[in-house]
Amino acid sequence: xxxxxxxxxxxxxxxxxxxxxxxxxxxxxxxxxxxxxxxxxxxxxxxxxxxxxxxxxxxxxxxxxxxxxxxxxxxxxxxxxxxxxxxxxxxxxxxxxx
Numbered sequence: 323x324x325x326x327x328x329x330x331x332x333x334x335x336x337x338x339x340x341x342x343x344x345x346x347x348x349x350x351x352x353x354x355x356x357x358x359x360x361x362x363x364x365x366x367x368x369x370x371x372x373x374x375x376x377x378x379x380x381x382x383x384x385x386x387x388x389x390x391x392x393x394x395x396x397x398x399x400x401x402x403x404x405x406x407x408x409x410x411x412x413x414x415x416x417x418x419x420x
Contacts, residue, residue, distance in 0.1 A: 328415030336411025349374035354406035360389040
């Protein structure tokens with residue numbers, strides 16, 4: 323399965339939180355089934371995401387691309403360093419991570 327396509331389908335058909343602050347907030351509350359982090363995310367954000375995802379048992383997927391690329395995969399005209407998939411919709415991205 324193509325990860326980019328899985329992310330895009332989740333963004334289009336499911337419930338996804340975009341952005342580091344909101345993603346970390348979701349993780350603190352234990353919301354989310356998967357968190358995706360761009361390879362060029364700032365180190366402090368990456369550390370927070372990894373820390374809170376461990377506490378919440380939310381798997382982390384390290385996206386093999388920049389936040390610019392992740393933003394365009396999501397169909398957004400801005401960078402996306404992190405995103406939390408709360409409901410994958412029609413996407414099979416969670417099976418892919420299993």
